[in-house]
Amino acid sequence: MSTVDARGVASGARWLQARFLLPKVLVIGMQDTQTSPVLAATTPGNLTQFEYLALNSPLNLSDGHARQPLTPGQSRVVDELPELWADAVKRPVEEIERQACRTYFEMLGQHSYPADDGRVLSCYSSSVAMEIFARSLATAADAIALVHPTFDNIPDILRGVGLRLVPLEEDVLHGGDLPVELLRSVGSVFVTTPNNPTGRVLSEERLRALAAQCAEHDVVLTLDTSFRGFDTRAHYDHYAVLEASGCRWVVIEDTGKLWPTLELKIGFLVSSTNVGLPLAKIYSDILLGVSPLVLSMVRRFAEDGIGGGLVELHRFIAGNRAILRDRLADVPGVTFTDLDSRVSVERVHLGERLGLDVWSALREHNVFALPCQQFHWARPEEGAHSLRVALSRSPSAVAQAAEALRSVLLAR
Ligand SMILES: Cc1ncc(COP(=O)(O)O)c(C=O)c1O
Missing domain, CATH: 3.40.640.10 (Type I PLP-dependent aspartate aminotransferase-like (Major domain))
Structure with missing residues (x-):
């Protein structure tokens, strides 16, 4: 448990389960630092269900909603x-x-x-x-x-x-x-x-x-x-x-x-x-x-936004994208799929690694991203080796999450 205290996480897990009717096995991992074998075999049905699991984490880089501090x-x-x-x-x-x-x-x-x-x-x-x-x-x-x-x-x-x-x-x-x-x-x-x-x-x-x-x-x-x-x-x-x-x-x-x-x-x-x-x-x-x-x-x-806020936002997202790319630049097998992208999310291709495995390992650090299978709604296997990271977060959250992702990837 690296970023939030265990009692808070346990009550967060109960809230999630009750609020979103998620199977108990899905939220149980928030209380354990060990990945349960059952958890590994059980995954949410859609991307929003993945996003629910991240809602209470300070390192929620899962959903595409804006969560950075106000300017x-x-x-x-x-x-x-x-x-x-x-x-x-x-x-x-x-x-x-x-x-x-x-x-x-x-x-x-x-x-x-x-x-x-x-x-x-x-x-x-x-x-x-x-x-x-x-x-x-x-x-x-x-x-x-x-x-x-x-x-x-x-x-x-x-x-x-x-x-x-x-x-x-x-x-x-x-x-x-x-x-x-x-x-x-x-x-x-x-x-x-x-x-x-x-x-x-x-x-x-x-x-x-x-x-x-x-x-x-x-x-x-x-x-x-x-x-x-x-x-x-x-x-x-x-x-x-x-x-x-x-x-x-x-x-x-x-x-x-x-x-x-x-x-x-x-x-x-x-x-x-x-x-x-x-x-x-x-x-x-x-x-x-x-x-x-x-x-x-x-x-x-x-x-x-018209008065300069939009330009500032573009700079902010580009800065967070650079932090993520920089931290992962020398990780073997990792590439960035959308080099030209300017939106507030970034796909990371994990090489041979499976997105779901990396997602589970990141969860043990209370860091949340989004495995990409379900984006490929007609052929989910095409997204099996990618993870999406949200960039509308504070630069420090992006840096911490990128550091955790780096260590998870280097261990695989
Ligand atoms: C392209 C796109 N359209 C629509 C939505 C739905 O947005 P909301 O949940 O705010 O209705 C999303 C959610 O991330 C999205 O990515």
């Missing part, structure tokens, strides 16, 4: 929350929502987003936006092409509404026109850009060509841009390209990955006028709207 500018916004509350009570929610959207979309270069006609639906999170999209699509189609690999709650939500998933390999997606047979076989093409965990960004040229193909085949082009904020190569005006193409499109934007806002976040579900899906109806089945306080906070964080 001075962000702290000032948090200090302002009582005033934002008082202001939110007084003003019409529509006005607060418009301002939040405008500031957030403008910060990310999305000047042509559809500000009018109720085409931006604010949701509690991007997963809720995704669920609304999935349920809507399922009324009109039975299959969807989905980028492979990607974060597994996307395929899980899509499968959950009965859609058949067709893998769309990243190299095919970025390489040129999609096969016509693929487009004929699906009602939508779903692309995560920048992708999680690879960081690959759909270029403006590829988006234009893909949108034209989707228009030609009457396929809904759907983008999850949750990680857009981290990479300026994803800040070209996507909405200008989508609108010009005439295709039916849906975009899911997410404020939740950028700033350490304690899970206060918004997922924006944005669509074309011709989308032909009952998004607004299904939205109304699920929620009335999001908190005007959270919208106001998003606006203020985005203003801080």
Whole structure:
């Protein structure tokens, strides 16, 4: 037990088991420094279940949510929350929502987003936006092409509404026109850009060509841009390209990955006028709207981002990436898969070692990362030798975790 005291960890383990209905055998390892053979043979079913196990650890480099300390500018916004509350009570929610959207979309270069006609639906999170999209699509189609690999709650939500998933390999997606047979076989093409965990960004040229193909085949082009904020190569005006193409499109934007806002976040579900899906109806089945306080906070964080906070964040993530790469640079067999990535997660290829074994060994030090199998939702074995490390953490947490990872890897 290296970083937290045993009593705290034992009660944390009970909390996890009760809160998330995890099998006892999964949380038991948090109390033992020895890996149980049963534990080694038992693993969570999806990535979020892996992430639950890390929630109470100070060295949680598992989930992609932002957990680094607030910057001075962000702290000032948090200090302002009582005033934002008082202001939110007084003003019409529509006005607060418009301002939040405008500031957030403008910060990310999305000047042509559809500000009018109720085409931006604010949701509690991007997963809720995704669920609304999935349920809507399922009324009109039975299959969807989905980028492979990607974060597994996307395929899980899509499968959950009965859609058949067709893998769309990243190299095919970025390489040129999609096969016509693929487009004929699906009602939508779903692309995560920048992708999680690879960081690959759909270029403006590829988006234009893909949108034209989707228009030609009457396929809904759907983008999850949750990680857009981290990479300026994803800040070209996507909405200008989508609108010009005439295709039916849906975009899911997410404020939740950028700033350490304690899970206060918004997922924006944005669509074309011709989308032909009952998004607004299904939205109304699920929620009335999001908190005007959270919208106001998003606006203020985005203003801080425009005023230099976004550039500072990019430097911060690049610094943490450099710490991780530097600490592992001379470990035999270890390579970095996504050399060009700027998103807030980093994949480490472990050579012959298995991601699950390394994850288990790291857990003995109370350090948590994410084995990559489930990102490869169509062929999990392709992720068996990789680990994903979250970078939206304090530099000292990244350095400590990298040191633990280094010693675990050198012992294998
Ligand atoms: C690409 C992507 N989209 C959506 C989500 C879901 O985010 P949330 O849990 O905030 O709804 C995640 C979660 O990590 C993600 O990686």
